[in-house]
Amino acid sequence: MPAKILFLLLVLALSGCASLQPPSSTSTASAAARGAAMASRDAEAARQRLAAVAAQRAGAERQFCPNWRQALGQARNNAMGCARMPLDEQGTCWQAVSQWAQEESRYFHALAPLFQGGAYATPAAQAARFFDLAQGWAITCQDGQKACSAASGHQQMDDHKNVVNRFCSR
Numbered sequence: 001m002p003a004k005i006l007f008l009l010l011v012l013a014l015s016g017c018a019s020l021q022p023p024s025s026t027s028t029a030s031a032a033a034r035g036a037a038m039a040s041r042d043a044e045a046a047r048q049r050l051a052a053v054a055a056q057r058a059g060a061e062r063q064f065c066p067n068w069r070q071a072l073g074q075a076r077n078n079a080m081g082c083a084r085m086p087l088d089e090q091g092t093c094w095q096a097v098s099q100w101a102q103e104e105s106r107y108f109h110a111l112a113p114l115f116q117g118g119a120y121a122t123p124a125a126q127a128a129r130f131f132d133l134a135q136g137w138a139i140t141c142q143d144g145q146k147a148c149s150a151a152s153g154h155q156q157m158d159d160h161k162n163v164v165n166r167f168c169s170r
Contacts, residue, residue, distance in 0.1 A: 060114055067107075068168055071127075071131070074100075075134055078100065087145075094139070098142075101134040101135035102135045105128050105135060108127040108128035109128040111128075130161050137153055137157065
């Protein structure tokens, strides 16, 4: 008797499986077509993003040396302007120069991800480091002309500046 019950249960279970319909070939094809269309859209969006980054990088490369020259000239003018001011006004001037140099440093640091792996990566890093040091130098100069003259880092600033100048002169 238990064998008959087991047999009946087995037949019922198998008949339930037989009533399940396999997915139709049209629903499978439709899902595959939707997946292909989505992949195509994603690939096109990625291509457009890469093209936008390439255009942004090319523009930044064209502007790098002119921006460097302009910033370097402004750094010279700022330093000479502060040095010529009355002693009681120099501290405020050097503080402003320090803030300005910090902004220049941020600009050149911001180029790093854009220039990564390219010819402009090292000059951008050197320009950023130059302005990092210039900011520190300007802070030191707030303490007066003697502190300014005695400040260390001049050689490092010159080294960074020379690397960028050589790159921009070719």
